[in-house]
Amino acid sequence: LAKTTQPISMDSYEGQEVNITCSHNNIATNDYITWYQQFPSQGPRFIIQGYKTKVTNEVASLFIPADRKSSTLSLPRVSLSDTAVYYCLVGGEDSSYKLIFGSGTRLLVRP
């Protein structure tokens, strides 16, 4: 499973777009990139997953460059309720049952 590096913390204000970048230089051909969100004392929640280029859902967008060595989670117009820890995970089929969480990025959204 590829190791990931992401900023420890980020600050933003309500209504702004937030971009969290994750570095995964050793990503393997079969690996997917998955982002989870976790609120205090709650279980992580799946946000988005992608393999290459761009993926968008109702919550976020995920940008993956051609070399796939990094990815960027984009949260449009954040609100206070987006304050959470965001984890970037990289893995193939084995990551379906063995998730390896790093330290994540603690996002604080201010009024």
Add this chain to the structure above:
Amino acid sequence: EAQVTQNPRYLITVTGKKLTVTCSQNMNHEYMSWYRQDPGLGLRQIYYSMNVEVTDKGDVPEGYKVSRKEKRNFPLILESPSPNQTSLYFCASSFGRGRATEAFFGQGTRLTVV
């Protein structure tokens, strides 16, 4: 509603008193796993199961047991709890099969061993 249900949500127990934390999922997922989360150490996997009667150790299995007799249930057993097992525990399930898939997590069980 698709969900993973853990019980109890909170538990305070004494050292050495056997306990079981239950986990149940209603999504017919094959994969289930247990994690513990501790400040400064993040989320670490305890055990996982790829199907009924198939379980394997994660990164921190010492002091824990699991069983998977039915597809929907994956209880975590602490035969003789110790204070270093005080933690926040999460059960997760996922479909799997051929690619990385979304994992669903339970609400968590906060265990205190005194």
